[in-house]
Amino acid sequence: MPETLPEDSIGLVSAQTMHFDAPLALTSGRTLESYDLVYETYGSLNADKSNAILICHALSSDHHAAGYNSMDDRKPGWWETCIGPGKVIDTNHFYVVCSNNLGGCKGSTGPSTINPETGKPYGPDFPIVTVKDWVKSQALFADKLGISQWLAVIGGSLGGMQVLQWSIDYPDRLKHAAVIAASPKLTAQNIGFNEVARQAIMTDPEFYEGHYYEHDSVPRRGLMLARMLGHITYLSDDAMRDKFGRELRQGKISYGFDVEFQVESYLRYQGESFVDRFDANTYLLMTKALDYFDPASDYDDDLSKALSHARANFLVISFTSDWRFAPERSREIVKALQDNNHNVSYADIEVPHGHDAFLIPIKDYLAAFGAWMQHLVKEVQS
Amino acid sequence: MNNLRPDLQTICEWINPGTRILDLGCGDGTLLEMLKTERNVNGYGLEIDIDNIVKCIAAGVNVIQTDLNAGLSDFDANSFDYVVMTQALQAVERPDRLLNEMLRVGREGIVTFPNFGHYRARTQLFFGGHMPMTPTLPSQWYNTQNIHLCTLTDFENLCAENDIHVLQRTVVDHNHRSSLGMKLFPNLLGEIAIYRFKRK
Numbered sequence: 001m002p003e004t005l006p007e008d009s010i011g012l013v014s015a016q017t018m019h020f021d022a023p024l025a026l027t028s029g030r031t032l033e034s035y036d037l038v039y040e041t042y043g044s045l046n047a048d049k050s051n052a053i054l055i056c057h058a059l060s061s062d063h064h065a066a067g068y069n070s071m072d073d074r075k076p077g078w079w080e081t082c083i084g085p086g087k088v089i090d091t092n093h094f095y096v097v098c099s100n101n102l103g104g105c106k107g108s109t110g111p112s113t114i115n116p117e118t119g120k121p122y123g124p125d126f127p128i129v130t131v132k133d134w135v136k137s138q139a140l141f142a143d144k145l146g147i148s149q150w151l152a153v154i155g156g157s158l159g160g161m162q163v164l165q166w167s168i169d170y171p172d173r174l175k176h177a178a179v180i181a182a183s184p185k186l187t188a189q190n191i192g193f194n195e196v197a198r199q200a201i202m203t204d205p206e207f208y209e210g211h212y213y214e215h216d217s218v219p220r221r222g223l224m225l226a227r228m229l230g231h232i233t234y235l236s237d238d239a240m241r242d243k244f245g246r247e248l249r250q251g252k253i254s255y256g257f258d259v260e261f262q263v264e265s266y267l268r269y270q271g272e273s274f275v276d277r278f279d280a281n282t283y284l285l286m287t288k289a290l291d292y293f294d295p296a297s298d299y300d301d302d303l304s305k306a307l308s309h310a311r312a313n314f315l316v317i318s319f320t321s322d323w324r325f326a327p328e329r330s331r332e333i334v335k336a337l338q339d340n341n342h343n344v345s346y347a348d349i350e351v352p353h354g355h356d357a358f359l360i361p362i363k364d365y366l367a368a369f370g371a372w373m374q375h376l377v378k379e380v381q382s
Numbered sequence: 383m384n385n386l387r388p389d390l391q392t393i394c395e396w397i398n399p400g401t402r403i404l405d406l407g408c409g410d411g412t413l414l415e416m417l418k419t420e421r422n423v424n425g426y427g428l429e430i431d432i433d434n435i436v437k438c439i440a441a442g443v444n445v446i447q448t449d450l451n452a453g454l455s456d457f458d459a460n461s462f463d464y465v466v467m468t469q470a471l472q473a474v475e476r477p478d479r480l481l482n483e484m485l486r487v488g489r490e491g492i493v494t495f496p497n498f499g500h501y502r503a504r505t506q507l508f509f510g511g512h513m514p515m516t517p518t519l520p521s522q523w524y525n526t527q528n529i530h531l532c533t534l535t536d537f538e539n540l541c542a543e544n545d546i547h548v549l550q551r552t553v554v555d556h557n558h559r560s561s562l563g564m565k566l567f568p569n570l571l572g573e574i575a576i577y578r579f580k581r582k
Contacts, residue, residue, distance in 0.1 A: 315439075334446060335456045338426065341402070345439050346446045347432065364432045371440040 005068055009076060010042045010084045010091050013067035015107060018144055024102075024137060027292075030127040034116070037141050038107030039063045039099035042083060043091035045147075051380045052147045053089060054138065054174075055079065055098040056155030056162035059286045060230075060278060062106035065098040066091075079156075081361045088370045093377045094151065102137050103129045103285040111281030112213065123281060124210025131158075131293045135165045139173065151376055152176035153312075156358035157325065158286070161293050164333065167310040168295050176376060177312035178369070181322055181358040183329035184303050184336070185294040190324065193233055194287040197226035201280045210281055223280045224271030231270050236321035236354035303336035310337070314344040315372045317358070317365065324355040345372065387412065388558030389468055389494035392576050396492065396550060397423055401463035404428070404488060406450055406480070407470030411438035418443060425462060451475045454483045462488040471495045472528040478540060485546065485581045494576045497553065499533030499569040517556040518573045534569040541579060550578040 005011050017038045024032045040063050045052060055065050057078070066083035068076050083089045083096055100108035103126060111126040142150065153174045155163045160182025167177045186194075201207060204222030208215050235243075244263040259265045299305040314337055318330035327348045337344040347368040351357045357365065390413045397403065399421040405414050408427025411434075417423035428448040429435050438445035448456075451474055454465075465488030471477045472495050484491040496518040497503075503514035513523035521528070532540075534553070541548055553564050553572020564571040 331456065338446070338456065339458065339461075341424075343444055344426075344446070345435075345444050347435050347439075348447045349432070364436070367436045368432070368439055371436050374440065375442060 003071075005071075006076075008084050008086055009080065010067040012070070013040050013042060013064075013077075014069060015040050015063060017107060018141060020137075020140060020144075022140075024133070024140070026127050026133045027130040028128050032102070032109070032127060035102060035109035035137070036107070036113075037099045037102065037109075037137065038104075039097060039141070040065065040067075040077075041098075042066055042096040043094050045095040046380065049147055050149075050151060051093060052095045052097060052142075052145070052150050053376075054142070054150045054153045054166075055083070055089075055096060056134075056138075056153065056159035056166075057098060057101065058155070058157035058159050059290065060227075060274070060283070062104060063098045063100040063108075064106070066096070078359065081359060082366070082369070088366055088373050089154065090373070090377060093380050097145070097147075099138060099141055101129075101134050101286070101289075103282060103289070105279035105282040110279070111210070111285065112279045121213040123213060126281065126285065128288055128292075129285060130289050131161050131165045132169065132295075134289070135162055135169055138162075138166075139170055142173065148173065150174040151380065152178060154178040154180075155182070156180040157182060157355065158290055158293075161290075164307075165293075165295055167312045167314070168306050171309050171311040174312050175379075176315070176372075177310075178315040178317070178372070179330070179333060180315075180317045180369075181319060181325055181330075181355055182333070183325040184296060184332050186291055187329075191291050193229060193324075194291055197229055198284055198287055200225035200229070201284060204280075207280065210284075212280070218275065219280045220272075220275045223275045223278065223283060224268075226280075226283060227274040227278075228267040228271040231267055233324045234355045236323065236352055238321060238352040239354050239356075242352065303332060304339035307336045307342065308340050310340070310342060312342075314342060315369070316344060316346045317368065318346075318348045319353065319355070319357040319365075320348055320350045321352050322355045322357065387468075388554050388556065389574050389576050390416065391558060392552055392554065393466060393468065393492055393494070394421065396578055397421060397464055399423065402461075404454075404457065404462045404465045406454075406465065406467040406484070407473075408434075408438060408443075408445060409468075410434050411441040411443040411445060413466070413468065414438070414443040414445075415441045450480060453479070454487050457487045459486050460489060464488055464490050464492055466492045468492075468494045469496070472530050472532065474530070477530050477532075478544065481540065481546065482544060485579075490549065490578060490580045491546075492576070492578045493537075494574055495532065495537070496528070497534055497569065497572050497575045498531040499535065500573050501570050502573075504570075516573070534572065534575050537575065537577065541577075545582040546579050547582045548577055548579045550576075552576045 061078040064077040065079045066077040100106045103110045115122045153166045160179040201222035204219035206217040207219040247262040296303040296306045318327035334346045349365045403425035405427040427445045465484040506514040553568040555573045
């Protein structure tokens with residue numbers, strides 16, 4: 001157990017829960033009668049509430065974006081790289097808020113939550129939620145926090161998609177928007193990967209059509225496979241070669257199907273540890289939210305039209321080796337913003353790390369992101 | 383404005399206030415920042431170098447990381463009043479194509495480039511027998527980014543062949559001085575050429 005936490009960390013943080021009694025009408029046509037959102041905040045809200053930044057999380061992360069929940073934590077929050085005192089998202093200046101998406105499994109109402117109507121976990125009966133629904137729930141959440149306008153909404157990957165949706169659905173409620181390693185919609189290849197992940201989960205005999213909680217079981221194999229597949233797509237070919245090459249665990253080939261290559265060991269470890277911290281039904285939901293995301297579809301499939309009323313100043317960042325959400329997808333966002341003469345800066349960071357790069361302290365990435373954030377610091381100070 | 387690069391100062395004077403500009407190879411964003419604060423001119427800078435992109439973002443100008451050699455296909459026709467390219471024409475793969483792209487995307491184009499016809503370049507090549515190295519052409523032949531150097535005459539010939547009408551031309555030295563000599567013999571005495579042009 002560490003005696004002290006790193007100095008540039010926000011330190012010990014704890015989650016809070018906000019309850020919502022008013023029914024939430026969802027895109028699917030269904031309604032969630034009541035729900036909770038669990039969230040963390042870092043830094044302090046200033047008097048005129050003009051320094052609040054919303055962080056949107058990606059597929060498998062949650063509201064714990066920075067700091068440590070206890071002195072026993074081995075790892076800090078998922079975006080410790082960027083959030084903290086003196087960091088790019090500087091908690092000395094900003095009030096940073098991150099909530100767990102609806103349908104999640106870390107405290108916000110989701111499939112593993114008890115359905116008040118039945119007294120049993122929602123399981124597969126939990127309504128499908130979309131990025132639009134998340135943003136709507138976050139807007140209601142902001143109302144309760146008393147924040148009428150975010151200084152910025154920031155997110156990577158699926159979080160970046162939420163940022164885009166925010167700027168379209170609530171143009172007056174955010175001044176700045178950072179869309180990192182995101183995409184305006186998924187490609188067929190992306191949906192394909194998600195479908196394989198879902199099939200892995202749903203065909204696991206322990207899945208019980210999503211009612212595994214009642215059977216006291218967990219579709220471990222399926223969720224593990226889904227995560228292993230995901231992991232391959234989050235890394236680049238080069239990153240995997242650099243990290244593992246064809247290195248053998250025992251130093252020689254044993255002509256069997258046990259773990260032989262380091263990469264196999266790594267993926268199995270990633271898959272297995274994921275099962276212990278994530279819920280299979282939530283994984284299914286999140287991948288569906290990704291697949292359905294296509295804000296242009298409400299605007300004649302024209303992304304420029306979708307973004308025509310956006311008012312935020314944008315920062316778009318992609319990573320050259322990201323093949324899950326390739327730079328071309330970010331360029332589509334940039335083009336749509338350019339078409340509308342919106343303020344946007346775009347950097348395509350040259351890195352070998354693949355999609356996961358947005359979580360990694362990369363010099364050029366942090367320099368570009370940091371330079372953009374400095375304007376927000378000035379805005380708060382003036 | 384005194385510390386501005388000589389060609390940038392002239393461009394600032396040429397551009398009408400309140401217009402929209404696309405700056406190809408915008409470097410650290412100096413021109414865009416100047417135009418924004420002094421002439422209410424907005425738009426985007428395109429740049430490939432990440433260090434420059436960071437400087438642009440820090441300066442508060444819109445910058446889009448772009449490889450100019452890939453063209454301007456992300457920009458619609460006639461979407462800008464001016465498309466500017468300073469000191470980059472000679473460094474791109476196909477200056478002729480980019481020049482035409484500039485006039486597809488913008489109403490007018492402005493370019494600046496080092497004049498290879500300047501007497502210092504000519505004398506170094508003629509008497510020294512080696513590739514010129516001058517204040518405006520400081521690199522060695524093997525490490526220079528300038529792969530398509532040209533003279534004023536070359537540029538004007540290219541314009542004529544592509545139905546491009548030169549609206550304004552000026553030449554300056556590397557200290558932004560102009561002189562009677564330069565006006566009389568621009569291709570011999572001008573170090574930096576600045577052109578404003580449109581489609582005929």
